[in-house]
Amino acid sequence: MRRPKEKLIEKLLAASGWLTILTTLGILVILVYESGQFFADVSVWEFLTGTEWTPLFSKKEFGILPLLTATLLTSVIALLVALPVGLTIAIYLNEYSNRKFRSTVKPMLEVLASVPTVVYGFFALTIITPFLQSFIPGLAGFNSISPGIVMGIMIIPMISSLSEDALFAVPKSLRDASYGMGATRFQTVFRVLIPSAASGIIVSVILAVSRAIGETMIVAIAAGQQPNFTLNPLVPVETITTYIVQVSLGDVPRDSLEYRTIFAAGMVLFIITFIMNNISLWLKRKYHRQYE
Amino acid sequence: MKRSILKNSNRFRFGNLVILAVIALVIASCGQPKKSNEKTGNISIDGSSTVYPISEAVAEEYLALNPKVRVTVGESGTGGGFKKFGRGEIDINDASRAIKQGEIEACEANNIKFIELLIAYDGMAIVVNPNNTWATDITVAELKKLWEPAAQGKITKWNQVRTTWPDKEIHLYGAGTASGTFDYFTEAIMGEAKSCRGDYTASEDDNVLVQGVASDDLALGFFGLSYFENNKDKLKLVAVNDENPENGDGAILPTLETVKDKTYAPLSRPLFIYVNSTAAEKEVIQDFVTFYLEQAPALVKEVGYIPLEDNEIAAGKAVWADFVKAHAVIK
Numbered sequence: 001m002r003r004p005k006e007k008l009i010e011k012l013l014a015a016s017g018w019l020t021i022l023t024t025l026g027i028l029v030i031l032v033y034e035s036g037q038f039f040a041d042v043s044v045w046e047f048l049t050g051t052e053w054t055p056l057f058s059k060k061e062f063g064i065l066p067l068l069t070a071t072l073l074t075s076v077i078a079l080l081v082a083l084p085v086g087l088t089i090a091i092y093l094n095e096y097s098n099r100k101f102r103s104t105v106k107p108m109l110e111v112l113a114s115v116p117t118v119v120y121g122f123f124a125l126t127i128i129t130p131f132l133q134s135f136i137p138g139l140a141g142f143n144s145i146s147p148g149i150v151m152g153i154m155i156i157p158m159i160s161s162l163s164e165d166a167l168f169a170v171p172k173s174l175r176d177a178s179y180g181m182g183a184t185r186f187q188t189v190f191r192v193l194i195p196s197a198a199s200g201i202i203v204s205v206i207l208a209v210s211r212a213i214g215e216t217m218i219v220a221i222a223a224g225q226q227p228n229f230t231l232n233p234l235v236p237v238e239t240i241t242t243y244i245v246q247v248s249l250g251d252v253p254r255d256s257l258e259y260r261t262i263f264a265a266g267m268v269l270f271i272i273t274f275i276m277n278n279i280s281l282w283l284k285r286k287y288h289r290q291y292e
Numbered sequence: 293m294k295r296s297i298l299k300n301s302n303r304f305r306f307g308n309l310v311i312l313a314v315i316a317l318v319i320a321s322c323g324q325p326k327k328s329n330e331k332t333g334n335i336s337i338d339g340s341s342t343v344y345p346i347s348e349a350v351a352e353e354y355l356a357l358n359p360k361v362r363v364t365v366g367e368s369g370t371g372g373g374f375k376k377f378g379r380g381e382i383d384i385n386d387a388s389r390a391i392k393q394g395e396i397e398a399c400e401a402n403n404i405k406f407i408e409l410l411i412a413y414d415g416m417a418i419v420v421n422p423n424n425t426w427a428t429d430i431t432v433a434e435l436k437k438l439w440e441p442a443a444q445g446k447i448t449k450w451n452q453v454r455t456t457w458p459d460k461e462i463h464l465y466g467a468g469t470a471s472g473t474f475d476y477f478t479e480a481i482m483g484e485a486k487s488c489r490g491d492y493t494a495s496e497d498d499n500v501l502v503q504g505v506a507s508d509d510l511a512l513g514f515f516g517l518s519y520f521e522n523n524k525d526k527l528k529l530v531a532v533n534d535e536n537p538e539n540g541d542g543a544i545l546p547t548l549e550t551v552k553d554k555t556y557a558p559l560s561r562p563l564f565i566y567v568n569s570t571a572a573e574k575e576v577i578q579d580f581v582t583f584y585l586e587q588a589p590a591l592v593k594e595v596g597y598i599p600l601e602d603n604e605i606a607a608g609k610a611v612w613a614d615f616v617k618a619h620a621v622i623k
Binding site: 133140224246249250 | 368375442445
């Protein structure tokens with residue numbers, strides 16, 4: 001009898017689906033519960049607007065802005081590196097290069113994404129920072145420009161790969177029409193193809209930024225561990241992820257206020273990535289072009 | 293008509309392979325007969341990053357003599373190590389300060405008995421970048437002004453500490469809050485443990501601090517003397533003046549002599565290891581700790597700390613021997 005077996009498999013598959021949903025819900029529940037207890041002691045306003053973060057010291061300040069600016073600073077630098085390079089690579093591979101070149105280069109790009117992040121972190125600390133220090137005066141040993149650049153290198157494959165798929169999805173008829181009107185290849189790419197593939201490209205950018213925001217190892221090694229409310233990329237800063245690592249490895253007793261700062265910081269991270277994901281979905285839906 | 297996939301000759305070769313594999317497995321599993329005096333076992337050590345170089349050096353020497361023993365040395369900070377020690381997760385805790393009451397209670401709650409063994413002295417070093425030409429000495433009062441909680445966000449320039457110093461930013465690097473070095477420094481300089489400003493680069497890993505000070509012209513940091521000794525070419529030592537003429541006049545640099553006779557004050561401190569009584573029942577731990585106490589004086593000097601006097605060494609060994617006897621498992 002095949003029916004029971006089919007039903008069993010169906011149930012198993014449904015269970016796997018439920019497992020992922022429940023795991024996400026479980027994480028969310030814990031984050032909300034612990035953060036809720038945290039915000040019983042610390043006002044949300046102080047948390048969101050304070051400019052000093054020193055929860056482990058005797059003079060406790062709980063303003064998350066220093067950690068937030070550091071996270072955003074490193075992510076923006078990463079994006080400034082990865083977006084032009086990634087997009088250019090995608091355009092070149094799609095429109096200009098021959099098949100042989102594309103088939104060799106594409107797998108090599110994927111290697112960039114598979115380098116362990118701790119290796120990237122030490123690369124930033126021991127090679128990129130001294131190199132930058134040789135021509136930027138006053139660059140501290142820990143800063144946000146060095147891990148920013150390296151994070152950018154790390155997310156290039158994400159942007160190039162997804163943008164390339166987006167460009168590839170633009171139908172040939174559009175390209176032919178453009179050439180038929182007498183446009184050069186450059187004009188076709190930048191005036192016709194990129195606007196058409198815009199939704200896919202934007203989604204790839206937002207995914208890459210979410211990855212950069214949640215990146216821990218590179219910034220923990222190369223950006224420093226000093227909460228600093230600044231937009232100066234040349235000084236040590238501490239990102240949200242670095243803080244979480246720092247406290248988890250220390251001797252903070254469980255169920256104390258200091259312990260709950262981990263969850264409050266994690267909650268902020270979760271909300272940022274959640275908002276970014278939703279923005280990307282909305283943008284994708286808004287700018288999606290249906291061809292044929 | 294389907295032919296059998298495994299032709300006769302293939303099957304013969306396959307069977308041979310299986311037999312060969314089995315023989316190889318049998319031979320591999322027969323190890324060399326164990327020598328009766330060869331030690332085996334696991335020793336887990338964690339705790340202070342200040343004491344880490346000593347424990348690591350001792351572990352290396354011990355492994356050279358007893359290659360079958362597995363020794364792991366971590367550096368979660370004195371406080372982080374005591375947390376694990378109190379839960380019975382590690383055998384030995386490195387500590388750059390004495391155990392605190394709360395930590396003693398945590399051990400008692402888990403029925404853990406322990407012994408405190410003095411192994412060396414340390415002169416906590418105040419360091420700056422070699423390109424720093426102005427800071428050659430500093431007083432305890434200036435250190436307090438620089439590091440106390442009230443300085444948070446306010447004392448950000450060198451000339452705010454001493455008016456003759458330049459009008460440039462000061463970048464601070466110091467131990468994190470789980471570090472024994474942090475507890476000791478704050479107690480010695482501020483007078484109250486854990487009382488410190490929070491806006492500096494805090495890390496329990498002294499190598500991070502070395503890296504930070506060595507790569508930043510405007511940096512000032514503090515950590516165990518060993519980390520300075522091992523990075524002499526990248527760092528510059530600052531002499532400390534405790535403004536107490538009875539205890540050595542003027543600003544004093546931490547050296548073997550000044551730490552031993554306590555003229556380098558108040559930043560001379562004892563370094564300990566704490567051993568779990570349950571662990572002390574294991575022969576390999578007894579052997580290791582005895583080895584530690586014997587080798588410490590020589591190795592401590594090598595890594596840059598100050599060894600104990602002979603009478604202190606003898607006293608330590610006696611204390612350890614008593615502890616072992618008291619907790620020995622009756623075989």
